[in-house]
Amino acid sequence: xxxxxLFMNGxxxxxxxxxxxxxxxxxxxxxxTKIQYxxxxxxxxxxxxxxxxxxxxxxxxxxINKAILSNxxxx
Amino acid sequence: MFKYLxxxxxxxxxxxxxxxxxxxxxxILSIGLTEALVLSPEDYKQSHSVRxxxxxxxxxxxxxxxxxSMTLLSVIGYIFxxxxxxxxxxxxxxxxxxxxIIALVTGSIWGKPTWGTWWAWDARITSMLILSLFFVxxxxxxxxYENNDKIFKVTTIITILGIINVPIIKYSVDWWNxxxxxxxxxxxxxxxxxxxxxxxxxxxxxxxxxxxxxxxLMKYNTELIKIKNKGLDRL
Numbered sequence: 001x002x003x004x005x006l007f008m009n010g011x012x013x014x015x016x017x018x019x020x021x022x023x024x025x026x027x028x029x030x031x032x033t034k035i036q037y038x039x040x041x042x043x044x045x046x047x048x049x050x051x052x053x054x055x056x057x058x059x060x061x062x063x064i065n066k067a068i069l070s071n072x073x074x075x
Numbered sequence: 076m077f078k079y080l081x082x083x084x085x086x087x088x089x090x091x092x093x094x095x096x097x098x099x100x101x102x103i104l105s106i107g108l109t110e111a112l113v114l115s116p117e118d119y120k121q122s123h124s125v126r127x128x129x130x131x132x133x134x135x136x137x138x139x140x141x142x143x144s145m146t147l148l149s150v151i152g153y154i155f156x157x158x159x160x161x162x163x164x165x166x167x168x169x170x171x172x173x174x175x176i177i178a179l180v181t182g183s184i185w186g187k188p189t190w191g192t193w194w195a196w197d198a199r200i201t202s203m204l205i206l207s208l209f210f211v212x213x214x215x216x217x218x219x220y221e222n223n224d225k226i227f228k229v230t231t232i233i234t235i236l237g238i239i240n241v242p243i244i245k246y247s248v249d250w251w252n253x254x255x256x257x258x259x260x261x262x263x264x265x266x267x268x269x270x271x272x273x274x275x276x277x278x279x280x281x282x283x284x285x286x287x288x289x290x291x292l293m294k295y296n297t298e299l300i301k302i303k304n305k306g307l308d309r310l
Contacts, residue, residue: 005113008123014188015126018181019112022130027284029173033293040300047307059307067087068300 044068086299093292107282110275118272120212123270127185133280135203137287139241141171142206145213146234161227161280164234165217166294170287172210177276178204196246199255202240209237235307 006012048059048069059065078231112231118125145164147224152160182200183193194200213233248257259268 006236008199009117011123011126013186014124014184016108017113018127018130018184019108021180021184022134022177025137025177029104029169029290030293033290033297037293038111040297040304044300044304051307063084064086064299064303068089068090068303074245 039066076278081124084298089292089299090296094298096285096289100282100289103278103285104282107275107278112276114168114273116269116271121189124185124188125192127181128272129275131178131181131185132276133283134174134181136280137283138171138178138206138210139244140235141167141287142210142237143241145171146238149231149234151229153227158227161230162298163291163295164230166298167287167289168210168214168217169294170215170290172207173205174283175203175210175292179207186254197251197253197255198251199244202244202247202291205240206244208235209233209240212236253254270298 006016008015048056048065051059060069081089107129111126115126115129116125145167148160148167149166151157152164158192179200186194189251213230216229216233217226220229248255
């Protein structure tokens with residue numbers, strides 16, 4: 001059973017490499033997108049922190065900024 | 076109704092959605108992989124190599140669907156001056172390109188045992204390669220003209236030129252004599268694929284669609300934060 005699943009009548013190398021390439025591409029795209037998201041979010045938090053209190057209050061009053069700050073999830 | 080279109084409301088929805096989409100994607104992908112690699116039967120002609128179809132075909136479908144959506148969004152966005160449509164289109168492009176590359180690479184891997192060659196310059200394969208070049212041009216254009224008003228015009232032109240290639244991809248196997256087999260699945264007429272193979276194909280397509288949705292949401296959120304970062308610079 002395991003042998004048949006691995007070798008697939010001699011086609012195992014082709015089948016497994018096609019599926020491996022697909023899943024590896026998914027993983028790479030997911031990680032790159034996640035890194036970009038985290039980077040932009042950290043930049044946003046640090047920029048907001050560097051504003052003076054008056055400007056920070058204006059920025060924090062906007063609904064989207066509140067939503068960005070309240071969203072702690074990385075994805 | 077319109078209150079849901081505010082950027083804050085959109086972000087509060089799109090920022091929460093990825094974790095649920097990721098969860099659903101993992102479940103559907105697990106079912107799809109089990110069906111595709113273990114439960115589905117081998118083909119009487121192609122034997123087990125037919126299993127490559129379960130990653131090759133959904134990847135090609137999704138990349139074509141994404142490029143068509145990008146064109147529609149760009150054209151409507153350009154005519155009605157809706158910048159958000161360009162943002163959605165830009166966020167769709169990376170997963171479209173990756174699915175296009177997956178379709179080309181897995182097609183090449185499938186080609187070796189079935190046609191005896193990794194690559195052939197036939198109409199279907201070449202037109203898919205051309206589509207990947209349009210995805211690259213689109214993404215490069217965003218890099219070059221990101222802070223320029225020309226960007227909306229340039230990206231719309233790229234998508235319009237690229238969409239001419241989509242019907243060529245679809246009908247290339249009917250119009251020309253190609254190594255690539257004709258379509259086995261027809262929406263309007265009876266499909267020549269057996270249900271035991273159609274079911275895993277549908278499951279894998281659903282998994283791939285969920286993955287492109289996941290990447291789109293993450294990318295769209297990144298773009299929204301990028302815009303807000305520029306806004307903070309101006310404060």
